[in-house]
Amino acid sequence: MTVINDQPPYAAEEAWLPYRPDVDGPWTTAEAAHLYRRAGFGAPLAVLREAAEKTPGQASQDLLTATEPESFRQLTAQLARAAVASGDPRSLAAWWMRRIISTPAQATERLVLFWHGHFATSAEKVTDVDLMLQQNELIRTHAMTEFEPFVQAMARDPAMLLWLDAATSRKAHPNENFARELMELFCLGEGRYTEADIREAARCFTGWEVRRRQFRFNRYQHDSDEKTVLGRTGLFDGQDIVRIVLEQSAAAEFLICKLVRYYFRDEIPDVAALCQPLIRQYRENSMRLQPVLQTMFSSRLFYSRWCQGFRVRSPVDLAVSLLRTFEGSANTVLLSQRTQEAGQGLFFPPGVQGWDEGRAWINTSTLLGRSNLISGLLTDSSTRFSGKAPAEYCREVLAEDPQQAIRELQTALFARSLPGATLESATQLLRQRSDQSLLEALQLLCSIPEFQLS
Amino acid sequence: MFSTRRRFLQASAASTFASRLPWPLAAAAETTKEAAVLIVIELQGGNDGLNTLISTQDPEYRRLRPQLAIPADSTLTVNPECGLHPQLRGFAELLERGQLGIVTNVGYDQPNRSHFESMDIWHTCLRGDQRRGDGWLGRWLQESPTAPGSLAALHLGDQQLPLALRSHAHPVPSIRSQEQFRLQAPNAEKLQQELLSAAAPQPSSDDLLGFVRSSTSTALQTSQRIQEIGRRSTTGTSWPEGPLSLKLQTISGLIRAGLETSVYYVSLGGFDTHAQQPDAHARLLRQLGDGVAALMNDLQDAGQADRVLVMCFSEFGRRVAENASEGTDHGTAGPVFLIGNRVLPGLTGTLPDLQQLVDGDLQYNTDFREVYADLLQNWFRTDSDLILAGNWKPCGAIRS
Structure with missing residues (x-):
């Protein structure tokens, strides 16, 4: 089912400029509802009316910076412990669903769901509920902050290591699964690396193990010889590889395009060209997401008819x-x-x-x-x-x-x-x-x- | 177009079963019980072909797989050179009856080792830099004459519709199981009517909304149709446990009921055996072999086996050398299995040459499009050039 998409109503240079109520279009409860549906999971009418009283920039900033009060956090942590104690991943899913419905930090939670799909790890294989919870909290901590520390943490996350079999990768027989997904799915996209890059990168991650449910570096299983990855040669380990991968210019583009499809419209023709200003902003901010999200949710493109109503609800x-x-x-x-x-x-x-x-x-x-x-x-x-x-x-x-x-x-x-x-x-x-x-x-x-x- | 519709309406008016259905489905209810059916079983994750069809003679196989090699004497003999995995008893049974054909070492040029990309290549016959609108089976559906609104193809599974089945002209439904495929509401019939009218095509709607509308109509109509068939009897075949078997059982029921569908598509996941391969792989192969054997028995008893062909494929095989986790990494070529009364029993092609590896991977002998060409030309009796975007010679595994 190939679709000839409608072209966006703005060129790249104009699309991300601040939305001007009345000049670019209306700013009413309906537009506030669009903001809350996309950046969060919707809101009652009273909240939307209140948001419509603010400027688009202020409304999106308030949504992005909302946090969970201490009492909410304590109750959530308590419920999480109960879910872990049950040992049933379905209890953990129920716990998260409750948090999605009730958290005041709606934009963060929406992003956590995005990252869960991005760094997809399934309890189908990682049956340790506590490790799944730890990964979920790790995502929440890093959701809007710089990307490299996030990926470094993910690369050592026990649930991730078990999920992609990295935990059993040995010097003599490196397991390529994590190295491949790091480049293909997490950071660069298909076609931005060679098979040789994967094999060499896999060597760098050897010896990254899970012991007693925690990350452990086993230097006896680590291949410490020279490797060549993405045109660079050195005595690299896994941490170096994450850094080298994220230094590729493809990384910022890959992520921002995916986010724009997630938040704006599922099908966008020539999305990379449209996103260039955002990609630039993302790089200038050391791949920190929050300022980029602020630009996105207060932009002309976001409130255009081209964007509203063109995402399929999950x-x-x-x-x-x-x-x-x-x-x-x-x-x-x-x-x-x-x-x-x-x-x-x-x-x-x-x-x-x-x-x-x-x-x-x-x-x-x-x-x-x-x-x-x-x-x-x-x-x-x-x-x-x-x-x-x-x-x-x-x-x-x-x-x-x-x-x-x-x-x-x-x-x-x-x-x-x-x-x-x-x-x-x-x-x-x-x-x-x-x-x-x-x-x-x-x-x-x-x-x-x-x-x-x- | 209009005359075709009218003809079908008149034809269907004669059938009492059909008259209870909305017209597009009623039109399709006039079926032939002789039309060829293809059931595709997709083995997701990259099936380890070398441990599925096992060389009993090659010392290289044992050398590269010190932990994972299957002992020659435990394999189920295919010929003096090779045997099937010991858990593929169902396939061995089919082979004995002359119903199993194995096309060896199937792959394609410049193999891609990403699950998704390689799967997409198998599904569309196109590389990533080419425009992929529809799949090879979708293109076949478009080429073949089908009644408007008929269920030309059906996907059983909860995942997205396989790209292979995508086509511009025929929205192919996905269903999980007969039971779950039903609208639940206090007054389901009324809701169904309201939704059908809300989903009616409207000229003003954009492409995305149009897509949701037509999907909604298809969903409601197909549901009605399948519920109708579901009320009919079952047979005495004993089916193995497991989700694949359940899906095959549903398919068998639909074929026996005379549904006009020519392509059924199911998948079995879990073949991405990077670690602790032996048990997992054995369980999967057992499900596959036993499930397909039960399916063929069931169809045989109903006198329907002659018109059904099953194809099992995977997006790639696995690296020849095992890894340190008692597993194997992504590789290249692998065997394709064909099951039916018209397949050439035994091997088509030769076993992979383990002395001629490229970067530790197999070099394919048969292009997957030669298998598709065989299916299209000798099973569906269609010209395959347009569908496969090229002139491919049938691999010769199906007797014409």
Whole structure:
């Protein structure tokens, strides 16, 4: 299914300039909703109205710099310990899902999910729940900071070493898995290195082991002879290789293009050319992400019609944005199982390449799964919207003035206009006010093609 | 176009089964029970071909694999030179019945050792610097005459639709299992109707929204169709445990029910055996061999085996020398297995020459497109040049 993409409305030099409300387009609750849907996982209308009172730059800065209060952190740590004690990775997935739904540091959490797909490590193979948790926290620590320390930490992360079999790589027989993914998937992209680079880099990582569930350097298994990687020759070890790989000009481009596809639009023609100003900014900031994100989320391109409504929602995104709009909570054990059934299991990425994103979320099987995910969420007895059962909430809040309610849902939840027929059916269903019809209205709204896009 | 549709509508009106379905599906319900079917089993991660079809004579194999070499006397004999992995009893059974063909040492020029890139090459027959819109099976679907809205191909699995099946003209559905493939709602029928109308094509919608709309329609219609078939009986075949077997069982049911689908696609993951290979590999091969043997038995009993061909392939083989983790790293060529009543039993091609390695990797003998050409020309009876973007000679593993 090849697609001729629409060209972006701005050239590279203009695309990343600050968005000027009224000059470049409107700045209303709808634009604030776009910001919160993309940079985070959505927000209730009251939060969006507040954000619309700020400038786009201020709104995105506040979102990017939001942190978790101490009390939240303590409770989260306590719940994490319980998940680890259970020894069940599904409990850990439920723990993370809860954090995604409830953390005030929404932009960080969105980025953690991005990096989880980027450095995809699966509990399918790494069955040690504590190590999976450690990796998750490591990602959170480095999410917006400089990239090299992040990759250096990842290269020593026990879960990663076990996942890519680096933990058993010996001098006599280096295992190439980690060296390959470091270049192909983590830093450079396919075609930016040779097979010889992989073999030589693998030698540099020999002796990087996991002992007693911690990183250990075993100098007896390390190949300390000379290696040649990416045109450089020396007595390199793994740390040198990470540095050399990230010194390649391809690295900044590879990452920024991937991020722009993640946050802006799944399909972008000639994305590298469009992203040059951002790539430059990223390099000038020693590959620190936060200033680049600030530019991205306050840019003209971000608020253009070319960007809004052109991302396919992931299953986690789909469920969490619904919950967050209604200040909801849910049984996250069930919820994380259901998102997994719809194609996105937290801590269970499908392989080393993570999730493919974009149209890959949508197929005949996942579309039914996505609708079933919503119906599961609406009918589960522990789901709460603003502290109430979903049907009760719908009756008290939405059914009073169905037309007004649907207009507000359109603003908070939808990047695309609701089709007339759906609008009418949903209004009718809300008017009927029975438990079943109220929930049907929501399931219908959250199953139509327009809801799949953000 | 319109006349074709009308013809199908009239044809389907006669069938009571068909009349319960929305029209595009009803149109497709008129099927032939003789059409050729291909089942593709993708072995994901890079199957270790050298430990699947094992040389019993070559000392080089044993020298390069001190830990991992499979003892010659435990292999299941194919010919005096080689045997199958001891856990491939299902394949050995099929071979005895003349239903298993093995194309040896299949690969391509300038092999790529990235899982994704190599898989994409197998799926599209195109290199990374070429524009890849659709897959080789997708192009075949486009070339072949199918009723509008018919289920020409079906992917069973929870992963993304394989690139091989992508085509402009035929959206190919992916389903996980019959049971999970059902809309759950208090009033599912009503929701289904509402969604079908919301998903109807609209001229104003952009490409992305259009894609979501058409996928939604396909999902709802296919679901209805599969539920219908799912209510029919099962057979007495004893199926092995495991997800592959479950998928093959579903496929067998759909074929027996007379679904018009000509290509089924499933995958079995876990072949990326960088470490502790022996047990993992043995378990996978057992699942594969037993599953395919059960499938062929089931189809044989139903008198459907003659029209079904199974192909098992992997994106690459593995490095000849083992690594230090009792595993093997990414390599190049490997065997392709073909199963059916019209395959040439035994080997097509020769065993890889372990004296002639390039950077420690095998040099392929047969290009994978020669296997595809064989399938297209001698199984599907289609010209293969356009589909394979070149003139490839059939490898000769299928009797024409």
